[in-house]
Amino acid sequence: MSTQPSPWTTSAVDSVTASDAPRRKLPDPFALVIFGASGDLTRRKLVPAVYCLFREGRLPDTFSIIGFARTEKTDAVFREELRKGVAQSCRVQPVDDESWQAFAARISYHRGDYEDPAGYEALRQRLTESVEPSGKLGNCLFYLSTPPVCFEPVVEQLHASGLVTASAAGTWSRVVLEKPFGRDLSSARALNHRLQQFLAEDQIYRIDHYLGKETVQNILVLRFANSLFEPLWNHKYVDHVQLTVSETVGVEARGGYYEQSGALRDMVQNHLMHLLCLVAMEPPSSMDANSVRDEKVKVLKALRPLPAVCFGEDVVRAQYARGVHRWQELLGYHEETGVAADSHTETYAALRVWVDNWRWEGVPFYLRTGKRLPERLTEIGVHFKPVPRVLFNTGETAPLQQNVLALRIQPDEGISLEFQVKVPGSQLQIRPLKMDFSYAESFGREPPEAYERLLLDAALGESTLFTRSDEVEAAWAFLDPILDACNHQRAPKLPAYPAGAWGPQEADDMLAADGRAWHVTRRSQR
């Protein structure tokens, strides 16, 4: 039985479009200082996001962007690089001359060494001139887009130079840290401890761009703003949950970084854990940052410990080998630049996870992520229990398909519900149909980029979408047994999957052993 797209689609009941939504605006002047500004993230994500906010009139009249990095560069060169990045990646197009000039006038570049106090003194000078002509230090958002080894020295120097203690006199200073935050539980703990010597927890914004995605935020709205779903959202009605984050890209130019990371550290510890928490958490007592994060931490603490193995019934790790995708020949992971010929780093991970609490008793959560898979897609599938094998569900070989609520995080953001209907006619024929909601169709445009929302939130002091220290540690604590086992039990070879395929056979076997299959894979192969 195939699931045909249904003629039933949704429309917004009171025809609200995205452009009607209330717009939050930053009231206070501030400076955004980006450490590691010569890196890719600044060009591709951060500055395009700020430019979008600027174009939409969300920034105060007085704001500035200062890029801080070790490379020698003039303001003019820096601005030109950023203009190219904005033209390539910004949601608001075209990047016309007039608006770009107005925006670029607020951008400057500052060369400095991360450990050298002189650079911070000069930065302080610039900051007092750029935002507060009065000579006082104004509001500052420090964004650390540096390699993680620089987090501690930068924060220490910011503190030593008095740049992050400016919460007096009505001004604020906050520090945003890019992932990865540690590489296991003990390093994350040590980093938390060190940062908290210089900063209050409410000045620390550990970013995970998945939380800024519109559809990820919609998970809580779907669950708690509708009376329909929440009563069914538990072990009585849910059979299992599948989370797939699949990417078509390989490691690209990031082989060096990825070798030290792998799919578990790069994607599971952060992005997938957040998705899991949002799907599994209890309703928070309010939407304030700590109430939401308290509930997420409870989920992480309720996770059944994983076995300390690098492979096993509940843990699949694999690497992409050479393959062909859309007529293009793709290299295997071992052949990528910066990757060791005998690398044991996984580019794919699948886990069977249990949340040991009353709500989720006996419901497996299957998580998987991989590079060089056939589609770029992030989807959460809530699979409801099959109906009893009576009445319409008596076919021995082809039982009725279960109802599946699919939350499409990206691309084609939306939600669909699969259910059974009778095909019109004199015979009783039943077919699954899909009721589909698409953000783009219902709200008239693509949702904003994650970094727009997150930068705005950080500048507004709203930390719900950032990871708290105990949350990051609980996520590492869950993965630590596997990471530890991988360090100590060097298996001779990881299973391989051809680039462009849906991962290794072992991951399919993991579900097949439970009488299940990956929904996204099955759908894409129809």
Ligand code: BG6
């Ligand atoms: C990053 C990972 O955090 O997320 C990358 O380091 C990955 O390896 C990326 O490609 C995926 O993000 P998105 O938004 O493209 O799904």
